[in-house]
Amino acid sequence: MSLYTPLIAHGPGAKARGQAWITKPMLVTLALLASFPLWAEHVGLYQYLGIEVAIWMVYALGYNLLLGYTGLPAFGQGAFFGVGAYAYGLCYQHVTQNPLVCLPCSVLAASAAAALVGCLVAHRRGIYFALLTIACGQVFWFLAMKVTSVTGGEDGMLNLHRPPLLKDNITLFYFVVAVLAVTLVLLWRLVHSPFGKALQAIRMNETRARFVGYDVWLTKWAVVTLSGAFAGLSGGLMAASQESAYPDVMSVHSSGFIVMAVLIGGGTVSFWGPVWGALVFIVARDLLGALTETWLLWYGLLFMGVVLFQPEGIAGAYQHYKNKLAGRAKAAAPAIAPEAENGSV
């Protein structure tokens, strides 16, 4: 089982896999999300929760380019999330309050920060990459805490009011879901492009990729930057929805949350892993958090359980289940069932 969707040379319709811009799971996911405001309150949830879930989905999808696709364990992703949030705030305070201007600022600022970090980390992998990203993340966190004249220090930036149009949680939710939809399409496209395949080739065998003629450094730098851009976008969205930006999101433990979320979701085996992971993380935070202040303890135990017993996460468990069903179907009717393994999930 792997994240990689093989390109099948033979068989009906096989060549077209990965060529589609929009897929069925995408439509189902977005439709389910879009229906959230209708039933959220009936099951005891609240509207604002949906916004955070969708934002974290964008964040996690972007992060999985690094962790799942390129196999780069980045532990400082929160820095770019935070840079995005602060850039949103600075743009709001000094330029315009229009989120359609502030959000691109978030993306640009976070990309620039990530591009800089990329220069420092792109020639490393494994544990060295992880340590360097922690160190870089800490630098940004420290700056956010200390440069109080710009960031507001520990208090952060407050009063970044939502524009009247997005004042309402439900409207803002649909806005974020629209951003998520664009993210899904773009990233789905990206991972099936030559660039996306190059990322995976680097994960599998960096040396061979180099000898085949790929620019490994540039590719890794590009993916760090790109992933930072999505972190910045989600940071900007978070600043917009919380009407504030604060340094806590850049701390080491916050950076760890995204890693845990993506791993629990199954980012190493599926494009959809980060989506599951973001959902479980935010909902668990709220449900467990409502029950006990020590929710992180329980979430941590959940994480340990997943790593021990289901290291491929939720998406991995789902794939096992599906393959089992397919295996049973094949055993029952060996001649008919075409191979369905590793489909779009």
Next chain:
Amino acid sequence: MALFEAKNLSKRFGDRVVLEDISLSFEQGTLSGIMGPNGAGKSTCFNVLTGHFPPDRGRVTLDGEDITGLSPRKIAQKGVARSFQIMSLFDELTVLENVLFAVPEMRRSGMNPLKSVAGDTVSIDKALEIVEQVGLSSHIDARSINLSYGQRRALEIAVALAAEPRILFLDEPTQGMGAEGRDRLLELVLTLKRRFTIVMIEHDMDFLFRLADKVSVIHWGQVIAQGTPDELRSDPWVRRSKLGGPGDA
């Protein structure tokens, strides 16, 4: 002028001299062999020629152009392809994809995030053709990790071929293969001979002498003998060092 030339290459790791003043030249369209006992510096020599390590001294030229010290990527892009002694494939990828990745058209579009790999039929057709050349057509959708040892060797060569090399370096292609696999590999290399300029490191003297136009013997980091297989068979040095005698595979 030779297609590929190395002049006075020296390489040391710490205080261990691995290559000492080695000069080699490979003519267009020939199959050259490099042999020598374990630890003689053959693989290091390959690594220096293909850019894995820069030499401490000396020059490497491809068709007259100085490529000394260029990165493996740049050297690969100039048309120098290599296979690896320790097989180095993209394990999770299928046979077709392993080859497809190395096709230059695919590589050149490597930074294009909006193009679809599945839609690049030109590259796919090229890859299919190469897979056929090495006899793996019936395993095209198999993940390379599931192939047999001999098939993985063939795939190694296919990946190197896909780069449309001007010169192809094969590092101990028969290593770890049984007699049958060796025969099949011999046939494969024979079909490639003349169409490509090939340089092959090989331990198995019998295998090498049946294929090579010219063989260089490396020992203690130096070229100690050079010539056609026939000349070398009678060379006292080669006989004395008992290289590749029966049983020494």
